[in-house]
Amino acid sequence: MEYALEIKDLCKSYNTFTLEDISFKVEKGSIMGLVGRNGAGKTTTIKAALNIINKDSGVVKVFNKEVSDVTEDVGIVFDGSTFSGDLTVTQLQHVLSQTYSNWDDARYTELLNRFNLALEKKIRTFSRGMIMKLSIIVALSHGAKLLILDEATGGLDVATREEVLDLLVEFVSEEDNSILMSSHISGDLEKIADNITFIDEGKIIFQELKDKLVYEYAIARMKDADFEKLQTKEFIAARKRGLQYEVLVGDKEVFASKYPNIEIGNARIDEVLTLISNSN
CATH class of the missing domain: 3.40.50.300 (P-loop containing nucleotide triphosphate hydrolases)
Incomplete structure (x- = not known):
């Protein structure tokens, strides 16, 4: 290279x-x-x-x-x-x-x-x-x-x-x-x-890679009960926002397949930055 x-x-x-x-x-x-x-x-x-x-x-x-x-x-x-x-x-x-x-x-x-x-x-x-x-x-x-x-x-x-x-x-x-x-x-x-x-x-x-961020990374939003079911290795960063958690995951399809009832959507670069910077 x-x-x-x-x-x-x-x-x-x-x-x-x-x-x-x-x-x-x-x-x-x-x-x-x-x-x-x-x-x-x-x-x-x-x-x-x-x-x-x-x-x-x-x-x-x-x-x-x-x-x-x-x-x-x-x-x-x-x-x-x-x-x-x-x-x-x-x-x-x-x-x-x-x-x-x-x-x-x-x-x-x-x-x-x-x-x-x-x-x-x-x-x-x-x-x-x-x-x-x-x-x-x-x-x-x-x-x-x-x-x-x-x-x-x-x-x-x-x-x-x-x-x-x-x-x-x-x-x-x-x-x-x-x-x-x-x-x-x-x-x-x-x-x-x-x-x-x-x-x-x-x-x-x-x-x-930019394409991986745009097409594979995603943000899942869930209540406390659903967040407590996650294993640490299943997400990159998370923060509590209001009454729900926002969770950054590295593979949208894998996460959605395992947790079909949790809301998940593509992540923009600024959202990834904000979530990682403010992760708790």
């Missing part, structure tokens, strides 16, 4: 927050969704992995090489603009063509036209959606093989989000391109991710 990104035992401590032994891998040609509540550690993980902030310990490899600085093989999109607002898109092109050895003017222009970004408009006048499109266009125009996006679709309108998601899927479909995408919008990841990693309070709490 070849990996675009490997993170092992990544740690970073602050006075009020600790990132503890974060480990996961992003396969070449895949999209990994990094999911968690605000403040769970998604951004800290990304910044520490890329040496944007100093990590305390851990090993990070990009295309099997240990990371010391961000390379042109990696395209990064953070939540917000990293470009000078005084530049136009055309002026930015001139700056970046001198910055990146693999800069592709034709690709940049093609994507600008595709997404109708005004060439002579100051970047500070752009909407959030336009900024996100521009950030992704730049990442795709310097030969990046791995995109790392931190809440890149947050706050976008539905139409713009769909455009961005389509572009990301198109990127991964080309050769061995890969994406690590952090988000608290689970619906976006349900559409495009191959694997999901849950992070909460600075720790990885769960990793799974």
